[in-house]
């Protein structure tokens with residue numbers, strides 16, 4: 001129960017910081033600057049928070065494995081936001 005409660009709190013904190021969709025669809029940027037939408041599940045985002053926001057995963061834009069970090073949607077241009085929305089990785093957490 002304590003773990004579930006802290007995961008929930010982490011998700012709320014992330015949302016307050018402007019990371020839209022944390023715990024669901026989240027816009028991320030890879031090390032090469034590619035933007036795409038991925039599912040950031042609470043359990044993994046909790047681990048990612050502890051590791052400093054990053055996570056290792058496949059980038060569907062550059063078709064490579066890389067480190068990705070969540071980006072604040074508000075800091076993106078309209079074009080970047082649209083591109084990120086249209087590019088989604090596989091529908092698995």
Ligand SMILES: [Zn+2]
Pocket residue numbers: 030031032033034059060061062063064066
């Ligand atoms: Zn990439």
